Amino acid sequence: MHDIRALRDNPDAYVAGWSSRGVDNAAEIVAEILKLDVELRAAQTAGQEALAKRNAASKLIGAAMGRKDMAEVDRLKAEVETLKADIAGFEQTEKDVGAKLRDILAREQNLAADGVPDGEDEADNVEVSKWGEPRRNGPKKDHADLGEALGLLDFEAAARMSGARFAVLKGQLARLERAVGQFMLDMQTDQHGYLEVNPPFMVRRGAMFGTGQLPKFEEDLFKIPGTDLEWVMPDGTKIKDEGLSDRYLIPTAEVSLTNLVREQILDEAEIATPMRLTALTPCFRAEAGSAGRDTRGLIRQHQFTKVEMVSISRPEDSDAEHERMTGCAEAVLQKLELPYRKVLLCKGDMGFTARKTYDLEVWLPSQDTYREISSCSNCGDFQARRMDARFKRAGEKKTEFVHTLNGSGLAVGRTLVAIMENYQDEDGRIAVPAALQPYMGGLTHVGV
Secondary structure (H helix, E strand, O other): OOOHHHHHHOHHHHHHHHHHOOOOOHHHHHHHHHHHHHHHHHHHHHHHHHHHHHHHHHHHHHHHHHOOOHHHHHHHHHHHHHHHHHHHHHHHHHHHHHHHHHHHHHHOOOOOOOOOOOOOOHHHOEEEEEEOOOOOOOOOOOHHHHHHHOOOEEHHHHHHHHOOOOOEEOHHHHHHHHHHHHHHHHHHHHHOOOEEOOOOOEEOHHHHHHOOOOOOOHHHOEEEOOOOEEEEOOOOOEEEEOOOOOEEEOOOHHHHHHHHHOOOEEEHHHHOOOEEEEEEEEEEOOOOOOOOOOOOOOOOOOEEEEEEEEEEEOHHHHHHHHHHHHHHHHHHHHHOOOOEEEEEOOHHHOOOOOOEEEEEEEEEOOOOEEEEEEEEEEOOOHHHHHHOOEEEOOOOOOOEEOEEEEEEEEEHHHHHHHHHHHOEOOOOOEEOOHHHHHHHOOOOEEOO
16 A cells, blocks of 8 residues: 555656556556545545534524524524535545545555666566576476376376366375475574464455455455354344355465554564564465466466465664565575575566565476576565554654565475476486485485
Protein backbone atom coordinates (compact mmCIF):
# COMPACT_ATOMS: atom_id res chain seq x y z
CA MET A 1 0.00 0.00 0.00
CA HIS A 2 1.20 3.50 -0.74
CA ASP A 3 1.30 6.57 1.48
CA ILE A 4 -1.19 9.01 -0.01
CA ARG A 5 0.61 11.91 1.66
CA ALA A 6 3.90 10.98 0.01
CA LEU A 7 2.18 10.69 -3.36
CA ARG A 8 0.40 14.00 -2.83
CA ASP A 9 3.69 15.73 -1.97
CA ASN A 10 5.70 14.24 -4.86
CA PRO A 11 3.45 12.85 -7.60
CA ASP A 12 6.21 13.00 -10.22
CA ALA A 13 8.20 10.42 -8.26
CA TYR A 14 5.31 7.97 -8.52
CA VAL A 15 4.80 8.61 -12.21
CA ALA A 16 8.49 7.96 -12.83
CA GLY A 17 8.64 5.02 -10.42
CA TRP A 18 5.64 3.16 -11.81
CA SER A 19 6.61 3.94 -15.40
CA SER A 20 10.04 2.42 -14.81
CA ARG A 21 8.31 -0.76 -13.59
CA GLY A 22 6.29 -1.17 -16.76
CA VAL A 23 3.09 0.72 -15.92
CA ASP A 24 2.17 2.36 -19.22
CA ASN A 25 -0.49 4.72 -17.89
CA ALA A 26 1.27 5.80 -14.69
CA ALA A 27 0.54 9.50 -15.28
CA GLU A 28 -3.19 8.81 -15.67
CA ILE A 29 -3.22 6.65 -12.53
CA VAL A 30 -1.50 9.34 -10.46
CA ALA A 31 -3.88 11.98 -11.81
CA GLU A 32 -6.89 9.82 -10.86
CA ILE A 33 -5.47 9.24 -7.36
CA LEU A 34 -4.95 12.97 -6.82
CA LYS A 35 -8.44 13.72 -8.11
CA LEU A 36 -10.01 11.20 -5.73
CA ASP A 37 -7.85 12.50 -2.89
CA VAL A 38 -9.18 16.03 -3.44
CA GLU A 39 -12.77 14.74 -3.55
CA LEU A 40 -12.27 12.69 -0.39
CA ARG A 41 -10.78 15.53 1.61
CA ALA A 42 -13.49 17.94 0.37
CA ALA A 43 -16.20 15.52 1.52
CA GLN A 44 -14.48 15.08 4.88
CA THR A 45 -14.18 18.85 5.37
CA ALA A 46 -17.78 19.51 4.30
CA GLY A 47 -19.01 16.77 6.59
CA GLN A 48 -17.10 18.16 9.55
CA GLU A 49 -18.46 21.64 8.88
CA ALA A 50 -22.02 20.34 8.58
CA LEU A 51 -21.62 18.38 11.80
CA ALA A 52 -20.41 21.49 13.63
CA LYS A 53 -23.40 23.47 12.31
CA ARG A 54 -25.82 20.72 13.34
CA ASN A 55 -24.37 20.61 16.86
CA ALA A 56 -24.59 24.40 17.14
CA ALA A 57 -28.18 24.41 15.90
CA SER A 58 -29.12 21.65 18.34
CA LYS A 59 -27.83 23.74 21.24
CA LEU A 60 -29.81 26.77 20.04
CA ILE A 61 -33.03 24.74 20.03
CA GLY A 62 -32.87 24.44 23.81
CA ALA A 63 -32.34 28.18 24.22
CA ALA A 64 -35.24 28.98 21.86
CA MET A 65 -37.52 26.63 23.75
CA GLY A 66 -36.54 28.37 26.97
CA ARG A 67 -37.69 31.65 25.42
CA LYS A 68 -40.82 29.91 24.15
CA ASP A 69 -39.91 31.09 20.64
CA MET A 70 -41.59 28.19 18.88
CA ALA A 71 -41.14 29.68 15.42
CA GLU A 72 -37.38 29.69 15.99
CA VAL A 73 -37.56 26.18 17.39
CA ASP A 74 -39.30 24.95 14.25
CA ARG A 75 -36.79 26.75 12.03
CA LEU A 76 -33.83 25.27 13.91
CA LYS A 77 -35.32 21.77 13.86
CA ALA A 78 -35.79 22.01 10.10
CA GLU A 79 -32.19 23.20 9.78
CA VAL A 80 -30.99 20.25 11.87
CA GLU A 81 -32.89 17.78 9.69
CA THR A 82 -31.40 19.34 6.56
CA LEU A 83 -27.93 19.17 8.03
CA LYS A 84 -28.46 15.53 9.02
CA ALA A 85 -29.29 14.71 5.41
CA ASP A 86 -26.24 16.67 4.23
CA ILE A 87 -24.01 14.85 6.69
CA ALA A 88 -25.32 11.46 5.52
CA GLY A 89 -24.61 12.49 1.93
CA PHE A 90 -21.07 13.58 2.73
CA GLU A 91 -20.46 10.35 4.66
CA GLN A 92 -21.65 8.29 1.70
CA THR A 93 -19.45 10.29 -0.66
CA GLU A 94 -16.52 9.79 1.71
CA LYS A 95 -17.21 6.06 1.82
CA ASP A 96 -17.54 5.67 -1.97
CA VAL A 97 -14.60 7.86 -2.93
CA GLY A 98 -12.45 6.40 -0.16
CA ALA A 99 -13.15 2.87 -1.43
CA LYS A 100 -12.14 3.84 -4.98
CA LEU A 101 -8.98 5.50 -3.73
CA ARG A 102 -7.97 2.54 -1.55
CA ASP A 103 -8.63 0.14 -4.42
CA ILE A 104 -6.29 2.01 -6.78
CA LEU A 105 -3.59 2.34 -4.14
CA ALA A 106 -3.92 -1.38 -3.31
CA ARG A 107 -3.52 -2.48 -6.95
CA GLU A 108 -0.35 -0.53 -7.75
CA GLN A 109 3.03 -2.11 -7.12
CA ASN A 110 5.80 -0.93 -4.85
CA LEU A 111 8.36 1.62 -6.00
CA ALA A 112 11.88 0.36 -6.62
CA ALA A 113 14.71 1.32 -4.30
CA ASP A 114 17.59 3.48 -5.43
CA GLY A 115 20.19 1.44 -7.30
CA VAL A 116 17.76 -1.10 -8.77
CA PRO A 117 18.58 -1.33 -12.48
CA ASP A 118 16.13 -0.30 -15.17
CA GLY A 119 14.84 -3.06 -17.40
CA GLU A 120 11.78 -4.89 -18.67
CA ASP A 121 12.38 -8.56 -17.88
CA GLU A 122 14.90 -11.18 -16.74
CA ALA A 123 17.17 -10.39 -19.68
CA ASP A 124 17.94 -7.06 -18.00
CA ASN A 125 18.84 -8.51 -14.58
CA VAL A 126 22.38 -7.85 -13.39
CA GLU A 127 24.69 -10.65 -12.32
CA VAL A 128 26.30 -9.82 -8.98
CA SER A 129 28.43 -12.90 -8.32
CA LYS A 130 28.96 -16.60 -9.02
CA TRP A 131 29.90 -19.46 -6.74
CA GLY A 132 31.12 -22.92 -7.70
CA GLU A 133 32.05 -24.44 -11.03
CA PRO A 134 29.12 -25.47 -13.25
CA ARG A 135 29.08 -29.15 -14.17
CA ARG A 136 29.61 -29.37 -17.91
CA ASN A 137 30.95 -32.90 -18.29
CA GLY A 138 29.51 -36.26 -17.32
CA PRO A 139 25.88 -37.40 -17.48
CA LYS A 140 23.27 -34.69 -17.97
CA LYS A 141 20.04 -36.63 -17.70
CA ASP A 142 17.00 -34.50 -16.85
CA HIS A 143 15.83 -35.01 -13.27
CA ALA A 144 12.41 -36.24 -14.41
CA ASP A 145 13.94 -38.95 -16.61
CA LEU A 146 16.44 -39.81 -13.90
CA GLY A 147 13.79 -40.19 -11.21
CA GLU A 148 11.49 -42.23 -13.43
CA ALA A 149 14.34 -44.54 -14.48
CA LEU A 150 15.04 -45.24 -10.81
CA GLY A 151 11.35 -45.97 -10.19
CA LEU A 152 11.29 -43.26 -7.51
CA LEU A 153 9.40 -40.50 -9.34
CA ASP A 154 5.90 -41.13 -10.68
CA PHE A 155 4.10 -38.42 -12.63
CA GLU A 156 1.46 -40.72 -14.14
CA ALA A 157 0.12 -41.82 -10.76
CA ALA A 158 -0.01 -38.20 -9.62
CA ALA A 159 -1.86 -37.20 -12.79
CA ARG A 160 -4.46 -39.93 -12.30
CA MET A 161 -5.37 -38.68 -8.84
CA SER A 162 -4.64 -34.95 -9.05
CA GLY A 163 -3.95 -33.87 -12.63
CA ALA A 164 -0.99 -32.09 -14.16
CA ARG A 165 1.79 -30.40 -12.17
CA PHE A 166 1.79 -32.94 -9.35
CA ALA A 167 4.29 -35.70 -8.58
CA VAL A 168 4.65 -38.78 -6.40
CA LEU A 169 8.08 -39.32 -4.81
CA LYS A 170 8.89 -42.75 -3.44
CA GLY A 171 11.45 -44.54 -1.33
CA GLN A 172 14.91 -43.06 -1.12
CA LEU A 173 13.95 -40.03 -3.22
CA ALA A 174 11.08 -39.18 -0.86
CA ARG A 175 13.50 -39.52 2.04
CA LEU A 176 16.02 -37.31 0.27
CA GLU A 177 13.41 -34.58 -0.20
CA ARG A 178 12.54 -34.81 3.50
CA ALA A 179 16.23 -34.62 4.37
CA VAL A 180 16.69 -31.50 2.24
CA GLY A 181 13.88 -29.65 4.00
CA GLN A 182 15.01 -30.69 7.47
CA PHE A 183 18.62 -29.74 6.72
CA MET A 184 17.59 -26.29 5.52
CA LEU A 185 15.34 -25.67 8.51
CA ASP A 186 18.06 -26.74 10.94
CA MET A 187 20.58 -24.51 9.21
CA GLN A 188 18.36 -21.42 9.32
CA THR A 189 17.48 -21.95 12.99
CA ASP A 190 20.71 -23.30 14.47
CA GLN A 191 23.24 -21.32 12.46
CA HIS A 192 21.40 -18.20 11.29
CA GLY A 193 19.24 -17.41 14.30
CA TYR A 194 15.76 -17.69 12.75
CA LEU A 195 12.89 -18.67 15.02
CA GLU A 196 11.08 -21.77 13.76
CA VAL A 197 7.33 -21.32 13.34
CA ASN A 198 4.67 -23.87 12.41
CA PRO A 199 1.98 -21.56 10.94
CA PRO A 200 -1.46 -22.15 9.41
CA PHE A 201 -1.51 -23.26 5.79
CA MET A 202 -4.92 -21.64 5.20
CA VAL A 203 -5.48 -17.92 5.74
CA ARG A 204 -8.25 -15.35 5.43
CA ARG A 205 -8.53 -12.86 2.60
CA GLY A 206 -7.11 -10.07 4.76
CA ALA A 207 -3.86 -11.96 5.27
CA MET A 208 -3.44 -12.41 1.51
CA PHE A 209 -4.16 -8.71 1.03
CA GLY A 210 -1.55 -7.83 3.63
CA THR A 211 1.31 -9.51 1.80
CA GLY A 212 0.12 -8.38 -1.63
CA GLN A 213 -1.32 -11.52 -3.22
CA LEU A 214 -4.76 -9.91 -3.26
CA PRO A 215 -6.54 -8.34 -4.97
CA LYS A 216 -4.38 -8.40 -8.08
CA PHE A 217 -3.20 -12.02 -8.18
CA GLU A 218 -6.26 -14.00 -7.09
CA GLU A 219 -6.11 -16.24 -10.16
CA ASP A 220 -2.77 -17.62 -8.94
CA LEU A 221 -4.26 -18.79 -5.62
CA PHE A 222 -6.21 -21.84 -4.52
CA LYS A 223 -9.38 -20.65 -2.82
CA ILE A 224 -11.44 -22.80 -0.47
CA PRO A 225 -15.06 -21.55 -0.49
CA GLY A 226 -16.49 -21.22 2.97
CA THR A 227 -19.43 -23.09 4.40
CA ASP A 228 -21.34 -21.53 7.26
CA LEU A 229 -22.56 -24.18 9.67
CA GLU A 230 -25.60 -24.00 11.90
CA TRP A 231 -25.64 -26.03 15.11
CA VAL A 232 -28.89 -26.96 16.88
CA MET A 233 -28.44 -27.19 20.63
CA PRO A 234 -30.42 -29.70 22.80
CA ASP A 235 -32.83 -26.94 23.83
CA GLY A 236 -33.53 -26.08 20.18
CA THR A 237 -31.37 -22.95 20.12
CA LYS A 238 -29.61 -22.42 16.78
CA ILE A 239 -26.00 -21.24 16.80
CA LYS A 240 -24.36 -20.12 13.59
CA ASP A 241 -20.67 -20.98 13.21
CA GLU A 242 -19.04 -18.60 10.74
CA GLY A 243 -15.58 -19.98 11.39
CA LEU A 244 -15.48 -21.66 7.99
CA SER A 245 -15.65 -18.55 5.82
CA ASP A 246 -13.52 -18.38 2.67
CA ARG A 247 -9.88 -19.35 3.06
CA TYR A 248 -6.87 -19.45 0.74
CA LEU A 249 -4.10 -22.04 0.69
CA ILE A 250 -0.80 -20.25 1.20
CA PRO A 251 1.40 -19.88 -1.91
CA THR A 252 4.37 -19.40 0.46
CA ALA A 253 4.88 -19.24 4.22
CA GLU A 254 5.73 -15.57 3.69
CA VAL A 255 1.99 -14.96 4.04
CA SER A 256 1.62 -16.65 7.41
CA LEU A 257 4.92 -15.46 8.88
CA THR A 258 4.61 -11.82 7.85
CA ASN A 259 1.03 -11.61 9.07
CA LEU A 260 2.13 -12.55 12.57
CA VAL A 261 2.69 -8.81 13.11
CA ARG A 262 -0.46 -7.56 11.37
CA GLU A 263 -2.44 -4.97 13.32
CA GLN A 264 0.29 -4.90 15.97
CA ILE A 265 2.32 -2.07 17.51
CA LEU A 266 5.71 -3.51 18.48
CA ASP A 267 8.12 -2.03 20.97
CA GLU A 268 11.35 -0.93 19.32
CA ALA A 269 13.22 -3.41 21.54
CA GLU A 270 11.40 -6.27 19.80
CA ILE A 271 12.99 -5.39 16.46
CA ALA A 272 16.17 -3.56 17.54
CA THR A 273 17.68 -6.76 16.23
CA PRO A 274 15.39 -7.74 13.34
CA MET A 275 12.73 -10.30 14.17
CA ARG A 276 13.70 -13.39 12.13
CA LEU A 277 11.17 -16.13 11.44
CA THR A 278 11.33 -19.31 9.38
CA ALA A 279 9.03 -22.18 8.47
CA LEU A 280 9.03 -25.35 6.40
CA THR A 281 5.59 -25.63 4.85
CA PRO A 282 3.72 -26.95 1.86
CA CYS A 283 2.95 -24.23 -0.68
CA PHE A 284 0.13 -24.16 -3.22
CA ARG A 285 0.09 -22.20 -6.47
CA ALA A 286 -2.32 -22.30 -9.39
CA GLU A 287 0.47 -21.24 -11.79
CA ALA A 288 -2.19 -19.53 -13.90
CA GLY A 289 0.35 -17.37 -15.69
CA SER A 290 2.81 -20.12 -16.57
CA ALA A 291 0.98 -22.10 -19.26
CA GLY A 292 3.45 -24.11 -21.30
CA ARG A 293 6.39 -23.45 -18.97
CA ASP A 294 8.10 -26.33 -17.14
CA THR A 295 5.10 -28.59 -17.68
CA ARG A 296 7.18 -31.69 -16.92
CA GLY A 297 9.19 -32.35 -13.82
CA LEU A 298 9.42 -30.74 -10.40
CA ILE A 299 10.36 -27.19 -11.35
CA ARG A 300 6.85 -25.71 -11.39
CA GLN A 301 4.32 -27.67 -9.33
CA HIS A 302 0.92 -26.81 -7.90
CA GLN A 303 2.09 -28.24 -4.55
CA PHE A 304 5.63 -28.05 -3.21
CA THR A 305 7.52 -27.50 0.02
CA LYS A 306 9.74 -24.57 0.88
CA VAL A 307 11.72 -23.16 3.75
CA GLU A 308 10.77 -19.49 4.02
CA MET A 309 12.61 -16.73 5.84
CA VAL A 310 10.88 -13.53 7.00
CA SER A 311 12.39 -10.56 8.81
CA ILE A 312 10.64 -7.65 10.52
CA SER A 313 12.93 -4.67 11.03
CA ARG A 314 13.22 -0.97 11.66
CA PRO A 315 13.43 1.10 8.45
CA GLU A 316 17.10 1.93 8.94
CA ASP A 317 18.03 -1.76 9.29
CA SER A 318 16.24 -3.32 6.33
CA ASP A 319 18.96 -2.84 3.69
CA ALA A 320 21.57 -4.59 5.82
CA GLU A 321 19.06 -7.28 6.76
CA HIS A 322 18.36 -7.88 3.07
CA GLU A 323 22.03 -8.58 2.42
CA ARG A 324 22.17 -10.87 5.47
CA MET A 325 19.06 -12.80 4.47
CA THR A 326 20.40 -13.39 0.96
CA GLY A 327 23.64 -14.63 2.51
CA CYS A 328 21.66 -17.12 4.63
CA ALA A 329 20.13 -18.56 1.47
CA GLU A 330 23.51 -18.66 -0.28
CA ALA A 331 25.03 -20.56 2.64
CA VAL A 332 22.64 -23.46 2.03
CA LEU A 333 23.72 -23.80 -1.59
CA GLN A 334 27.37 -23.59 -0.61
CA LYS A 335 26.96 -26.27 2.07
CA LEU A 336 25.32 -28.52 -0.53
CA GLU A 337 28.11 -27.63 -2.99
CA LEU A 338 25.68 -26.57 -5.70
CA PRO A 339 27.00 -24.00 -8.21
CA TYR A 340 24.87 -20.88 -8.38
CA ARG A 341 24.84 -17.24 -9.32
CA LYS A 342 23.37 -14.20 -7.59
CA VAL A 343 21.49 -11.64 -9.68
CA LEU A 344 19.96 -8.27 -8.88
CA LEU A 345 16.54 -8.07 -10.49
CA CYS A 346 15.70 -5.14 -12.71
CA LYS A 347 12.62 -3.01 -12.07
CA GLY A 348 10.51 -4.84 -14.64
CA ASP A 349 11.24 -8.31 -13.23
CA MET A 350 10.66 -7.66 -9.53
CA GLY A 351 7.61 -8.92 -7.67
CA PHE A 352 4.63 -6.71 -6.85
CA THR A 353 5.58 -5.95 -3.24
CA ALA A 354 9.36 -5.73 -3.59
CA ARG A 355 11.51 -2.62 -3.63
CA LYS A 356 14.71 -4.62 -4.19
CA THR A 357 15.22 -8.32 -4.96
CA TYR A 358 18.12 -10.71 -5.30
CA ASP A 359 17.54 -14.03 -7.06
CA LEU A 360 19.79 -17.04 -6.55
CA GLU A 361 19.94 -19.28 -9.60
CA VAL A 362 21.30 -22.82 -9.31
CA TRP A 363 23.08 -24.64 -12.13
CA LEU A 364 21.07 -27.37 -13.90
CA PRO A 365 23.28 -29.52 -16.18
CA SER A 366 20.37 -30.87 -18.25
CA GLN A 367 19.38 -27.33 -19.24
CA ASP A 368 22.97 -26.02 -19.38
CA THR A 369 21.85 -22.90 -17.55
CA TYR A 370 21.06 -21.38 -14.16
CA ARG A 371 17.48 -21.53 -12.82
CA GLU A 372 15.93 -19.62 -9.94
CA ILE A 373 15.98 -21.41 -6.59
CA SER A 374 15.57 -18.50 -4.17
CA SER A 375 14.24 -14.97 -4.27
CA CYS A 376 15.05 -12.58 -1.41
CA SER A 377 13.19 -9.27 -1.28
CA ASN A 378 13.10 -6.11 0.79
CA CYS A 379 9.53 -4.80 0.72
CA GLY A 380 10.16 -1.67 2.78
CA ASP A 381 6.96 -0.49 4.48
CA PHE A 382 4.72 -1.57 1.57
CA GLN A 383 3.32 -4.71 3.21
CA ALA A 384 3.32 -3.12 6.67
CA ARG A 385 0.91 -0.41 5.49
CA ARG A 386 -1.44 -3.07 4.12
CA MET A 387 -1.26 -5.00 7.41
CA ASP A 388 -1.09 -1.95 9.71
CA ALA A 389 2.09 -3.31 11.32
CA ARG A 390 3.87 -0.62 13.31
CA PHE A 391 6.45 -0.06 16.02
CA LYS A 392 7.08 2.65 18.57
CA ARG A 393 10.54 3.96 19.32
CA ALA A 394 11.62 4.30 22.93
CA GLY A 395 10.45 7.62 24.36
CA GLU A 396 8.31 8.45 21.32
CA LYS A 397 4.53 8.74 21.16
CA LYS A 398 4.09 8.39 17.41
CA THR A 399 4.33 5.06 15.64
CA GLU A 400 6.13 4.09 12.43
CA PHE A 401 5.57 1.29 9.97
CA VAL A 402 8.00 -1.63 10.20
CA HIS A 403 9.89 -2.91 7.18
CA THR A 404 9.28 -6.48 6.03
CA LEU A 405 11.59 -8.82 4.13
CA ASN A 406 11.15 -12.34 2.79
CA GLY A 407 13.25 -14.95 1.06
CA SER A 408 13.38 -18.64 0.16
CA GLY A 409 15.87 -20.56 2.19
CA LEU A 410 15.34 -22.60 -0.07
CA ALA A 411 12.65 -24.10 -2.34
CA VAL A 412 12.92 -27.79 -1.44
CA GLY A 413 11.71 -29.27 -4.73
CA ARG A 414 14.03 -27.17 -6.86
CA THR A 415 16.93 -27.98 -4.54
CA LEU A 416 16.13 -31.67 -4.96
CA VAL A 417 16.18 -31.18 -8.73
CA ALA A 418 19.59 -29.51 -8.51
CA ILE A 419 20.98 -32.32 -6.35
CA MET A 420 19.65 -35.02 -8.66
CA GLU A 421 21.16 -33.42 -11.74
CA ASN A 422 24.47 -32.24 -10.28
CA TYR A 423 25.14 -35.42 -8.28
CA GLN A 424 24.11 -38.06 -10.84
CA ASP A 425 26.69 -40.60 -11.96
CA GLU A 426 27.22 -42.76 -15.04
CA ASP A 427 25.19 -45.60 -13.50
CA GLY A 428 22.11 -43.42 -13.06
CA ARG A 429 22.53 -43.17 -9.30
CA ILE A 430 22.43 -39.95 -7.27
CA ALA A 431 25.20 -39.28 -4.79
CA VAL A 432 23.97 -37.85 -1.50
CA PRO A 433 25.75 -34.57 -0.61
CA ALA A 434 27.91 -34.94 2.48
CA ALA A 435 25.83 -32.39 4.40
CA LEU A 436 22.71 -34.54 3.91
CA GLN A 437 24.14 -37.96 4.72
CA PRO A 438 23.44 -37.65 8.50
CA TYR A 439 19.79 -37.01 7.60
CA MET A 440 19.79 -40.11 5.36
CA GLY A 441 21.04 -42.56 7.97
CA GLY A 442 24.50 -42.54 6.40
CA LEU A 443 23.21 -43.43 2.94
CA THR A 444 25.70 -42.22 0.32
CA HIS A 445 23.70 -42.88 -2.87
CA VAL A 446 20.09 -42.92 -3.98
CA GLY A 447 19.20 -45.62 -6.48
CA VAL A 448 21.52 -48.34 -5.17
